[in-house]
Structures are given as C-alpha cells and as structure tokens.
Amino acid sequence: MASHRSILDLIGDTPLVEVSELSPNPDARIFVKLEGKNPGGSVKDRVALAMVEDAEKAGLLRPGEAGQVLIEPSSGNTGIGLALVCRVKGYHLVVVLPRNVSPERRQLLELWGAEIVESPGSEGSNGAVRLARQLAAEHPEWVFLYQYANPANPRAHYESTGPEIWRDCPEITHFVAGLGTSGTLLGAGRYLKERNPSIEVWAVEPPAGEMVDGLRNLDDGYIPPIFEELGGADLLDRKTVVRPKESIEWVRRLADSGIFVGLSSGAAMAGAARCAAHLAGGRQAVIVVVSPDDGWKYLSTGAWTGDIDEVSERAGSVIYF
Amino acid sequence: MAVAVAVDVRLPTLLRAQAGGKSTVTVKGATIGDVLAELVAEFPAMSGQLLNADGTLHRFVNVYVNDDDVRYLEALETPVKDGDEVSLLPAVAGG
Numbered sequence: 020m021a022s023h024r025s026i027l028d029l030i031g032d033t034p035l036v037e038v039s040e041l042s043p044n045p046d047a048r049i050f051v052k053l054e055g056k057n058p059g060g061s062v063k064d065r066v067a068l069a070m071v072e073d074a075e076k077a078g079l080l081r082p083g084e085a086g087q088v089l090i091e092p093s094s095g096n097t098g099i100g101l102a103l104v105c106r107v108k109g110y111h112l113v114v115v116l117p118r119n120v121s122p123e124r125r126q127l128l129e130l131w132g133a134e135i136v137e138s139p140g141s142e143g144s145n146g147a148v149r150l151a152r153q154l155a156a157e158h159p160e161w162v163f164l165y166q167y168a169n170p171a172n173p174r175a176h177y178e179s180t181g182p183e184i185w186r187d188c189p190e191i192t193h194f195v196a197g198l199g200t201s202g203t204l205l206g207a208g209r210y211l212k213e214r215n216p217s218i219e220v221w222a223v224e225p226p227a228g229e230m231v232d233g234l235r236n237l238d239d240g241y242i243p244p245i246f247e248e249l250g251g252a253d254l255l256d257r258k259t260v261v262r263p264k265e266s267i268e269w270v271r272r273l274a275d276s277g278i279f280v281g282l283s284s285g286a287a288m289a290g291a292a293r294c295a296a297h298l299a300g301g302r303q304a305v306i307v308v309v310s311p312d313d314g315w316k317y318l319s320t321g322a323w324t325g326d327i328d329e330v331s332e333r334a335g336s337v338i339y340f
Numbered sequence: 341m342a343v344a345v346a347v348d349v350r351l352p353t354l355l356r357a358q359a360g361g362k363s364t365v366t367v368k369g370a371t372i373g374d375v376l377a378e379l380v381a382e383f384p385a386m387s388g389q390l391l392n393a394d395g396t397l398h399r400f401v402n403v404y405v406n407d408d409d410v411r412y413l414e415a416l417e418t419p420v421k422d423g424d425e426v427s428l429l430p431a432v433a434g435g
Contacts, residue, residue, distance in 0.1 A: 094434065144433035167433065199434030228402070228429035229352050236354060237389050240400025240431040258409035260402075260429065293407075 027107055030057055030064045031179045035187045035307065041272055041288070047295035047304040050188055051273075051288065052180075055280060055313030059103040060096075060127070062180070062311045066202055067100030069175035070164040071108065079162050082108060088161045089113070092151035094144050095124035096312060097166050097200075102131035113161070115151040117143055119337055123316040140336075143227060145241050167200050168244035176206025184307050185214050195291045196309040197283050198222040198258065201246040203309055208254055222258040223290030225266070225283070229335075259293055261286040264331035267322050270314070274323055281317050282334060284310035342370035347420050349379060350427040358385035372403055373416035375426055390428070400431045 023029060033056045039048040054062035071089075074080040080087055090113040091101055098114035105112040112133040116125070119140030128135055136154065138146040148167065155163035166172050184191060184207060194211050196203045201222075208220040228240075246252075263282070269292070270285030280288075291308040298304050314323070320337065321330050346368050351359055359365055360383075367382065369375035376397075380387045390398055396416075397403065403410045404427045410418040420426065 148433050197434075224434070226427075226429055227434055228432045237398055237400045237430050241433040242399065242431050243433065252411065255412055257412045258402075260404050260407045260409070260427070262407075 025107060026058045027068055027104060030059075030068050032183060033057060035184070036278065038273065038276055038278065038288075041276060041292065042295045042306075043292055044295040044298055044304075046301060047298055047306055049288075049291050049295060049306045049308060051278065051280075051284075051308050051310050052184065053278075053280070053310050053313075055284075055310060055315075057100075059100045060312055060315065061100060062203060062309065063093075063096035063100035064103065065100075065175040065179055066097060066166060066172045066200075067104045069178075070166065070169050070171045071101070071104050071110075073169075073171035073174075074162055074164060080110065085109070087111065088158070090115070090151055090155050090158070090161045090163050091166065092116075092138070092144065092147035093166070094147065094199075095120050095316070098133060099124065099127045099131070101164070102128050102133040105133070106131040113154070115147045115154065117147050121316055121337055122319055127316070145239065148241065166202070167241075168248075170245065170249075172200055172202035173206035173209075173245055173249060176203050177210045178206075180309070181207035181210025185211060188305065188307055189214075190305045191215075191218055191307050192304045193219045193221060193291075193294050193306040194308075195221045195223060195287060195294055195306060197287050197290075197311060198224040199283075200243050201251050203311075205245060205249050205251055205254065207309070209249075212254070219256040219294075220254055221290055221294050222255050223287050224258065224260050225286055226260050226262055257294075259290050261289040262331075263334035264327065265289045267327060267330055267334065270317075270322055274314075278310075279314040280310045281312040281314050282320070282322060284312065285322075287311070342419055344368045344370045344374065345420060345422040345424075347375060347422075347424050347426050349375065350425065352429050354430060355386060355389065355428060358389070359383050369420060371416065372405065372410050372418045372420060372426070375420060376403070376416070402429045402431055403427075404429070 042049045057064035088111045092115040118137045138150045211218045266285035269288040367378040
C-alpha cells in the first residue's frame with residue numbers, strides 16, 4: 020500500500036484535464052490544472068508550505084517550539100493553506116480576513132484553529148493588507164510571511180506548478196492564470212518561458228477595483244511588491260478582466276463537463292476561452308489554465324443553481340479571488 | 341490616420357464623484373491617450389488621478405479596452421474603434 024507520512028506531502032502534483040469541448044476555437048485545445056485537489060483545497064497550499072518552510076530554513080520559525088505566532092492577510096485561500104500547514108506543524112496563525120468573504124472560508128480557517136481578525140469589507144484585500152501590516156508592527160515577535168512580497172510565493176510555482184505543467188503538457192503554447200498576488204503567473208509563467216520563450220502568458224483578473232468601494236483615491240491602490248520586483252509587467256503578454264457574470268457562466272459550463280470548480284476558476288476559464296477565440300484561424304494552440312480551487316467553498320453563493328443575474332450581483336460584493 | 345470615435349468609459353466608484361456621480365461617460369478619441377485627455381478636459385478633477393505630470397498612466401490605474409488591459413496592448417497609443425468599451429479600474433490587492 021502506498022501511503023504518506025504527512026498530509027503536507029500531498030501538496031502539489033495536481034492533475035491536468037482536457038476541456039477542449041468548451042473551446043470556442045477547434046484549433047485551440049484547452050487543459051485545466053485542478054489545484055482544488057490539494058489537501059487544503061487550493062493552489063495556495065503550495066505557497067503556504069513554501070513560505071513556512073522558507074521561514075523555518077531562515078530560522079524565523081523553529082519547528083517544535085511552543086508559542087510561535089504567524090500573521091497573514093488573506094481573502095481566503097492563502098489563509099486556509101497556512102491554517103492547514105500551521106495546524107500540522109504546531110504554529111498559531113492569525114489571519115486578517117476581509118469581512119465579505121464566503122462563510123465557508125471562515126469555517127475552514129476555524130476548523131484548523133486559525134484566529135480570525137476581520138478587516139472592513141469595503142476595503143477589500145487592501146484593507147486586510149493594511150491591518151496585517153499594522154498588527155505585525157505592533158507584535159514584532161510574530162512572523163509576518165506577507166505573501167505579496169515573499170519571494171517564496173512565486174518560487175513555489177517556479178519549482179512545482181511550472182515543472183508539473185511542462186512535464187504533463189510540453190506542447191503548451193499559452194499559459195493562463197488568475198492574478199491575485201501574481202505568484203502563480205510569475206513563478207510558473209517564468210519557468211515555462213524559460214523552457215520555451217514562445218509560450219504566451221495571459222493574466223486574468225476580477226474587476227476587484229470596482230467591488231472595493233472603500234478606496235479614497237487612486238493613491239490607495241496596491242500592486243504586489245513581488246510583481247514589480249520580479250518584472251511582472253515584462254513577463255505578461257496580455258491581461259484581461261473577467262466580470263462576475265462571465266465567471267459564473269463558465270463555472271456552469273465547466274460543471275456541465277463534470278468539473279466542479281470555484282468562481283476564480285470560472286474567470287480563468289473565461290480568459291482561456293478569450294485566448295482561444297483571439298488566435299488567428301488555423302494556428303494550432305494548446306492552452307493550459309490554472310483552476311485555483313474547487314466549488315465547495317462557493318455553494319452558499321448559489322453559483323450553479325440560482326438566477327444568474329442575482330448570483331452575479333451577489334458575487335460582486337463577495338471577494339472570491 | 342486614426343479617426344476619432346465616441347466610446348463609453350466605465351468609471352470605478354472612486355472616480356464617479358469627479359464625474360458628477362455618473363458611472364459611464366461618453367467621450368471622443370482615436371486612441372486611449374485621446375480618450376483619457378478628453379476625460380480629463382471634461383472632468384478636470386480627474387487630472388492628477390489618471391495621468392502623471394509627464395503624461396504617462398498613473399501606476400495604480402488600469403485601463404481596459406473591451407476588458408483587455410492597454411498596458412499589454414499599445415498603452416496610450418492603443419486605438420479605439422466605434423462601439424469599444426473602455427473601463428478604468430484601480431489596482432487593488434487580491435489573494
């Protein structure tokens with residue numbers, strides 16, 4: 020019997036599944052990488068484990084020593100991944116979470132023992148980042164991994180997600196992923212371009228700046244430090260925004276193909292479909308798109324069964340990226 | 341020679357106050373640069389918000405033509421055509 024010593028050994032090595040029946044272009048095949056198959060349920064398990072192990076190597080965290088506290092701002096998945104890793108390794112985690120995330124995210128954090136500090140929903144992830152920085156400054160003894168500026172975040176994808184895609188699909192011509200912290204795009208995108216410079220990297224983002232109404236002016240804006248430090252603007256070939264309604268339409272089309280994934284996966288798939296539709300006729304393409312998580316955490320949104328306009332309206336006020 | 345056309349510009353919540361509360365405004369231009377210049381001419385309160393003193397795009401504003409970020413097209417030189425929709429969004433954190 021094959022078995023593993025720790026649940027953390029099951030992070031990564033996720034499957035790729037073909038969904039070319041959903042491609043708007045018969046010359047463009049589409050494959051989805053199902054990151055929801057990670058033990059904490061999302062792509063962020065990779066980042067959480069990498070950041071914690073990096074902090075252990077640097078001596079910031081000491082395995083086995085009691086009373087060590089980590090703090091992290093997260094709209095959900097990074098917090099959940101860290102909660103899993105911290106539970107297994109015995110660290111206490113404080114997650115700064117915007118108030119308007121789905122209730123399932125809160126429950127997952129709680130079940131792995133994370134302490135939740137709420138930030139104002141109207142400020143979105145920016146507000147969570149601001150509050151976490153303030154709390155980290157007030158508690159210098161806490162370890163602040165800060166996913167937006169931590170090179171271990173993109174490195175996790177450079178060392179695992181990218182190589183897995185290259186191993187499973189060396190025919191890849193286009194890589195499509197969501198832009199949150201930019202870790203997936205920077206890490207896996209760079210790895211793939213190093214293997215084949217003609218691979219195009221497409222970023223998909225939600226209209227988050229439309230949903231966040233707590234910004235006073237544009238100077239309150241935020242670009243993840245890793246995106247600027249690692250030359251994100253030079254790496255990306257295209258960036259496209261996908262609105263909630265289109266994300267939900269794609270989540271439903273994927274479900275019709277038997278694939279049950281979350282709202283940001285619907286957005287990413289919408290981006291992959293745009294990429295396929297944009298290609299000139301006759302050009303053979305193989306698109307790999309990252310599905311960040313499965314659909315379980317979004318059941319309460321009614322995304323699969325509710326009236327699409329009502330569900331889209333509600334999704335506009337809930338952070339799902 | 342590019343021809344100026346009328347395009348709808350969707351504004352994020354934080355720029356609506358400078359446009360009399362409107363969520364969409366119609367302005368003319370042949371390129372994104374024209375469209376933004378026209379927008380600032382019509383609503384001067386937006387001037388420091390969209391463009392820097394040297395005429396480049398403010399780092400925390402993203403401009404999209406039909407949902408494609410113009411920084412990855414031809415930036416301010418990106419042409420617009422009849423029926424295109426331009427959206428402006430502030431850069432915010434995700435993840």
